Amino acid sequence: MSANVVDIAWRVGGPQGKGVDTAAGVFGRAAAAGGFFVFGRREYYSNIMGRHSYFDIRVATHPVAVHRNPVDILVTFETETLVRHALAVAAGGLLLHDAGAADVPIDRMVFLDPPLQEALVSHLEEAGLPPTTAGLLEAARRRGVTVLSVPYGELAEHLTSTLGASRARAERMINTVAVALSGALLQYDPELIKKGVALTFGSSPMTELNQQAVDLAYAYARETWDLEALPLRLAPRAERPVRLFLSGTQAVAMGKLAAGIAFQSYYPISPATDESVYLERHATVPTVDGGTSSVLVWQTEDELAAVATASGAALTGARSATATSGPGLSLMTEGLGWAGINEVPLVVTIYQRGGPATGLPTRSEQGDLLFAAHAGHGEFPRFVLASGDVAEAFVDAAQAFNYAERYQTVVIHLLDKTLASTLQTVDPFDTSQLSIDRGLVAEPAENGAWPGGFPRFRPTESGISPRPLLGQPGGMHWLTGAEHSEVGRVTEDPTTREQQMEKRMRKLEVAAREIPAEEKLQVYGDPDAAFTVLSWGSTKGAILEATQRLAAEGVQVRHLQIRMLWPFPAQELAPFLATAQPLVVVETNYSGQMARLLTQETGTKPDHLVVKYNGRPIAVNELLEAMRAILAGKAGPRYVIRNPFE
């Protein structure tokens, strides 16, 4: 790694509810404040308190949008984190662990699932080490990891005595201490760690206390260790442009607010809730002309009601959306069809998580694509969009309303748990770059102007007809989930049925023609390369980086990211497919859902399908390995990425 290039992967772990996220936030912001690009990945259990969670923060001089293994620094406070992640520390890396922790045999650890337990034990046995925490630490040392014992208990006492913090508070601040120790070990500017603290704790009194803890930790580190002898360094960058540091759910919420969302319904569900909670907390925001603008966020009794309520609101003209994850989508299915046949502009944001059923509620999967494309009995037009990173999440969330209102139908915006909980530095969002298309709304008229009812569903060439909003004079018509005439009267007439089916479905054809290619498909890497990787959604970051790494080695890769999955951009893809050799599809699901859609719409099958379905995102190194196997001719048509340690 050249002197100018920095790329440090830092991991902190601990029981849920013990401040792991806060620690990661402080570290990430501290790094961002030093001008670095930062990416954060969060893993946690479906549990409130006590089960293992961890957070990866990657800090780099280039934009990063994916985690990597191994990590350079591992911060642990207790045995479980140590055991789960000790093997993940790179040679030359650092491992912090509790000096006071006892040596525990791995096979006594009931919290570990048997496969992981076995993998760890056999790893140590092969290395001739005892199957205990001590064995793991020794293995790390042998691998060239600097193992540092931290007397957390003593440090907490120190915080109590020096800063006057209560014991409980001191214990919470140990997180900050560990972050600061990490900073000290990297010889990073302590002021920037303190800035990270300030940005995280805001104007609360905790800020000052934690900043003092930072100083204590730095002092302790300088006293205790020979910092100059340590291998890693992080020096603040000269250029520090303003960047945002935020999560996928926040980006979506901001995109919706920018687009003028007026109504959002939701029923709580991981990992979608955070978006609605954010909107609720920011329900009133200023307008550019000094006014205020509100969004009504409505918690319903279930997702059946959530989709119905949002549809009802949309009929009045409010830009309306709902957000959920897979189980909620299953329940919203009936409402999608109703919105489809009634041509209701409706945005449905889906954060995919591990399925089926309750599945892996706090883990990630791209498991709902084919369902999203086909959810609902019968046939109606819909859009399915998928964002690849936090910045796209913002833009797509806003754009979804434009599609919904222009084409008067359902837009499903697919994200996943990975993106939802990703923390990332991005350039500040620029709302002036967004444009708003409210579609065809009927003009108010005299009551009686349309004696037989307003022809809300009159077939047109584009399939789009003006819609009056509930409450508007002169626009009265009927709406029904049954097939209907142009004024919305229920009909079973065969010809009217054909006309209305065609009217509705035509909108998709028009959309496919009208919408610019770049909104559907993005090309990265070398557009002329034959080696073609096709992706959708959150695997983008891994592929981008792998592509760059291969390019640096002289291997050119073309990366096509599909952002609009339905209508499927078959036409736009055609020239690329014709020249792809090999064609590789990367997805985090079992069956290669996008690959299936691709074949369905183009007849083309990928040469290699790279999948990961253990509920975790693909790390850049995992993808690189897969791509190298493909390049070396060693990969079959199906390549499964496995990782028992995450």
Add this chain to the structure above:
Amino acid sequence: MSANVVDIAWRVGGPQGKGVDTAAGVFGRAAAAGGFFVFGRREYYSNIMGRHSYFDIRVATHPVAVHRNPVDILVTFETETLVRHALAVAAGGLLLHDAGAADVPIDRMVFLDPPLQEALVSHLEEAGLPPTTAGLLEAARRRGVTVLSVPYGELAEHLTSTLGASRARAERMINTVAVALSGALLQYDPELIKKGVALTFGSSPMTELNQQAVDLAYAYARETWDLEALPLRLAPRAERPVRLFLSGTQAVAMGKLAAGIAFQSYYPISPATDESVYLERHATVPTVDGGTSSVLVWQTEDELAAVATASGAALTGARSATATSGPGLSLMTEGLGWAGINEVPLVVTIYQRGGPATGLPTRSEQGDLLFAAHAGHGEFPRFVLASGDVAEAFVDAAQAFNYAERYQTVVIHLLDKTLASTLQTVDPFDTSQLSIDRGLVAEPAENGAWPGGFPRFRPTESGISPRPLLGQPGGMHWLTGAEHSEVGRVTEDPTTREQQMEKRMRKLEVAAREIPAEEKLQVYGDPDAAFTVLSWGSTKGAILEATQRLAAEGVQVRHLQIRMLWPFPAQELAPFLATAQPLVVVETNYSGQMARLLTQETGTKPDHLVVKYNGRPIAVNELLEAMRAILAGKAGPRYVIRNPFE
């Protein structure tokens, strides 16, 4: 038509609730009793009383499984039926209408949808006839139809005076009179019409009264018309083997009973309700050894509960099913995933109707295939079967339980409104030809035999593991919609996740290997012909007959009917696809859902997609026209069958 070949299409129409179905039942049974093959098609509105319904009965010397246009005999009682169907009578056919009806202008008929109104008016105007009922009758006459005016009012009075029937009863019996008049016009044996009456009314006192009405009608016909001069004849056949005459819903219910269904949940919905009502009425049936056998039919509060309740019952070992149509399937989506991840044997019978949303609730569509194949977030194995006719409906309904229990998962059995309401003569069902496979059930054991819990989900080579039934000693384990270990413990372990995903999905691969080809795919027509028609579900009858008709003209056609849509029989299809020229897919939906599945799974696109999506089934003549257009090179890749008159 040679003297030995009979093929008569008879149609009766009238307002709902006025006995149209009964009339058709009498005529159909009368014809079946004469040794004919009979097929009946029912069309009706989503309405209880008053809107237009009609029934086609086709009577033939060869098996028939589809309706055809034009019809030979049209029986009408009032203006609406006359107006809607007068154009449908073939040259040389008969049209019965009410002698007392006034001449009505078509543009005054508010009950007609504008497109039909316009089509009729312009038809008459082109012919230089007045746009009234009289004009329609005149058009029929000019076309060579024998138009017969029937004084229904007088005949009703006659029934009152002669048989002592009340006026109301007499008016109801007019249906029987019209059937009998039809019989008389065909010079069909009146005793067989009376048999049709007896079979329809059973042991009620109505039987005798209606039989007397038959005699009166025959007498009236003989007196009034010169029967010998009429063009059509129906003479009873010498061979009259015992046949069943029943509907698709009845066949499914019988198939379930034969398979030993123990629990059926349902929430009322057209066109699925009839099946559950039938089961409820036949909840207790004898066993071969003289015992009794029951099915518990349980009406739930909605379809969410229906699928959950049936799953709960299945866990105890009961063969369990639920039945619904599209809107219910949308609500059952979440329950399918739960059954999938918990490996619950569950049969879900779906009667497709026109969608989306409420759609065309009493019309037909093959609109739910892609939804059935992908319903539910996340990924789990499922089967999707589709029956092509009444006899298959029986066999498949029984077989569905075998797949469900053998592979311990969800089996979706797809039918549609067409099949549900089809009445057809079939050979008597033979339960001794059915075999029952209850799959792998764990043996009871001592409590404590499995200290950590019974390994219900232990991965095996086949993916199938023995299941203990709730309540069985020694089989305690956990069930959860979350990912789980082999004893059913919730887990988020990446390796266990992979193993369980693979275990579940492997079952489909095993099934694809094990299940004989003929259960997946059936070949009709000339297996060596290049002209290949691919179908699924209820279009079978039309294709079979069209194929035969073309064969008679020297054109060889190969017809492949897919009965198992998922797992898709790609392997079994491959040799046929390789030699198909052209490949034609026939479906009654807008977007060619099976064609899409075909491309997805094989990469092959059909050369021609023939679709009809006006909510009505494809008539044999409509299909013939499509096939002739294809043969003549005049059909594009998409051929839409339209018919404004049905």
Add this chain to the structure above:
Amino acid sequence: MSVATVTVKDFQVDYPNDWCPGCGDFGILNALQQALAGLGLRPHEVAVFGGIGCSGKTQYYVNAYDIHTLHGRVLPYAIGAKLANPALTVIAVGGDGDGMAIGAGHFVNAGRGNLDLTYILFNNEVYGLTKGQASPTLPLGAQTKSLPEPTIQSGINPLMLAMASGYTWIGRGYAFDIRGLVRLIQQAIRHPGLAFLEVLQPCPTYNNLHTKAWFAGKDRGGLPRYAPLEPSYDPVILPGTDEATLQARMAAFIAEATRSEEPIRTGVFWENRAVPSLGERLVQRLPNYLSEPPAKKAVADGHGRPVVDLEPLLAEVAIR
């Protein structure tokens, strides 16, 4: 709003009606149209949401904004529209299957909000449109025409359920007591919160137990089986009503709502004016809720650019 100029004709439409002859739904439709006209509302100010069932077709015949929703979901759709456009007069109608079976969860949870809308439940004790199965209001052991056996589930009392769920206005009417029904519907609409009106509705086609003749008491000398609540009955709860009065009112409510003796009571059973409407509560949260409700929210400027200023939100996550 010029009251004088609105007549019942304004709410009528010329559209073929396909209910069975003699159906109680005709009475309810008639009363609804009269009630709306009587309140001086103009058609475009009214949105009628229907469930799925024979009852769910009511709005086909009303000149207003009419929305035929999904089976059981009439309340959520209606709630969404009312929340987004509080100026609309929102009426929800549906059957007893629609509201008490598949829609029961929404029924209960709507009770928590006290949103200013009116829900009219057509209680015919059967599933009309699906041909006469037992609905959740059919009493245990009753066997209507289409049932192969008497029902083995108990019937729900909609008034009791509404009370338990928190509806602030609860009434009951009879489909062919049109004059009484008009008054009840108007009171329900005027009530500034969530109103629930049960209407006893004969279904001549499938409910052969509780027919028009039965309600009219044809078998007992024409003494109707329904009658208004006694004048002494007081349904009103005012702000500050003490616990004892509240308990007494509730006890009286239950006695009348569940009475097994005839006559069945009609009228206003409950009128709770002590609970603020949801609209009032929303204004607390969103100060511009009434001046710029979701339906009217400004989204873009003249150039199609967003009017929202995200700056303060970006500042929260900006690293400077």
Add this chain to the structure above:
Amino acid sequence: MSVATVTVKDFQVDYPNDWCPGCGDFGILNALQQALAGLGLRPHEVAVFGGIGCSGKTQYYVNAYDIHTLHGRVLPYAIGAKLANPALTVIAVGGDGDGMAIGAGHFVNAGRGNLDLTYILFNNEVYGLTKGQASPTLPLGAQTKSLPEPTIQSGINPLMLAMASGYTWIGRGYAFDIRGLVRLIQQAIRHPGLAFLEVLQPCPTYNNLHTKAWFAGKDRGGLPRYAPLEPSYDPVILPGTDEATLQARMAAFIAEATRSEEPIRTGVFWENRAVPSLGERLVQRLPNYLSEPPAKKAVADGHGRPVVDLEPLLAEVAIR
């Protein structure tokens, strides 16, 4: 069934518990295990169905047949199993969000059946597992820890809803009154019909209003805020109870179920022995229901051939 040999250990399992320290769910779990053992049931005779939520994990820790269902659907799954295998002792457990929000429709309609099972609702007034949103039982205006604003929806009273829905046994307990809870659970299970038990459950993580200390009355000298119903309270309805007594009992029920003054009552609020259980009614329909219930139905003979004789059914549609 040998009562003497069953101990609470038989219902315990060694499985890591991940509830928060101090969670009321521990108390309920404990009581459930004791209750089952006390009834002398053997683990395989018991099926515990859970909803989704912290509460829905209860059955993870019970040695029995344990079924973790879907959010809101615990009752339909439990009902299916009990209908198919009436010999099973079926318990359903779930949270207030699970039962009163997404599951409210099933809650209401289950009340119609009087099937012999026990439903225990864990009322912590919040959505625990999704991090503390308001549940349908949180009172209007209350603001628990995670809420950005006080809730603007009213709370549902589960006992009232159970009464309106027809539950024949209704009780309330407190999570940390384990002895009382054991008794209540046992009574609920013994009741030969549908039993509903609300348990007030502190959620130390998200419900900072109604904590263990609050229930214990720590702020008022240790005078608990919960107390058993007065001995004079009579919840029992016997067959043939006259209308007046019934009305009086209902009024008393409501007074106790809704009382705004402390203490909150615990105990058996309602015990209706006048309604036959669903099982009894099913036997009327299907004579062999108990001898050969759906779970035990013979399907095939030794050769894998169906045992059903379709002949009479075929005869109905045969044309001979």
